[in-house]
Amino acid sequence: MTLEEYFYYRKMVAEFDPEAMKKVETKSPPADATDFALRVSYVILNSGMRWTVAKDIWNRMKPSLIETGEVGDTFGHPGKKKSINQVMSNRSEYFEGFRMAWANGSDVVIEFCETLPYIGGITKFHLSKNLGVDVAKPDVWLERVAAKTGESVPGLCGRLSEGSGDSVSTVDYVVWKACQQGWWNRGD
Template identity: 75%
Template sequence: MTLDEYLTYREMVRELDPEAFKRVRTKLPPTDATDFALRVSYVILNSGMRWTVTQDIWSRMKPSLVDTGEVGETFGHPGKRKAINLVMSNRSGLFEKFKSAWALGPEKVVEYCETLPYVGGITKYHLAKNLGIDTAKPDVWLERVAANSGEAVQELCARLSQLAGDSVSTVDYVIWKACQQGWWPLVASPSDDPKNE
């Protein structure tokens, strides 16, 4: 993808959703163990689900997590429920490990994310972004765009980030949105599999 193509897509995204760039800014790192555990829990919940479905469930789940430290009756997926409850009950120790990884740099945070329950090789990038790391999530669409440019996802997003003056997270979102909307002309839309969101 060229810089001109990226800038065109960025403007199309801005016209489609003027608030999008506020939402995809690189986040500050979590401030305490509960903030950390809630961010991890959200990513676990979101894994393999459409954003709109996740928002509905999260609006019911978050109060229970804050009040009791458990999912409660708000969500029935056994694997995710167990993982979220585990993160919430061990949040102090997990947060300390996160802080140690943070002190060692972004790559160590990404590596640490994959050690958490229900967080895999792609989801670790989503989680790292939610924990304050400026990185790209190499989902199927970004992989296709990067391959078309002869680059890896992180290389593509870093290059366009430097050229456009946008964060890597912003570049990731613009490319993902261009594909999701069917704007990128060379993408053959992946199946409606929610894991590709």
């Protein structure tokens, strides 16, 4: 993806969903243990699921998490349900671990994220982004775009970040959204 293509997609994404674009541009670390646990819970829920489906489930689940600290009957996936309940129950301890990791830099936060329930080798990047780390998630969409130019996902997003002045996380979101909406043409 060229810088010019990136600028084109960024404009499209900003017009398509200005609120989401604003959120990704201003992502900051969680303010407290509950904020942290909710962000982790959302990523666990979203893992391996279309974001449109996850969004609907999240809108049903979030009030229960805030009110009771548990998923309740809002969602049925046993592994994710157990993991989300575990994060909510232990949010103070997990948040303290996050704060210690944050004090030691982005790489430590990324590795810390992988120690959380249901967070794996790719999902740790998604969670890290949602916790305020300026990093790209090497998901299938970004891997395809990067492969087209012979780059890694960090290389692609770093290059476009440097050229555009946007954060790596913003570049990640724009490229992902362009693919997800079918705007990016793989050129096959």
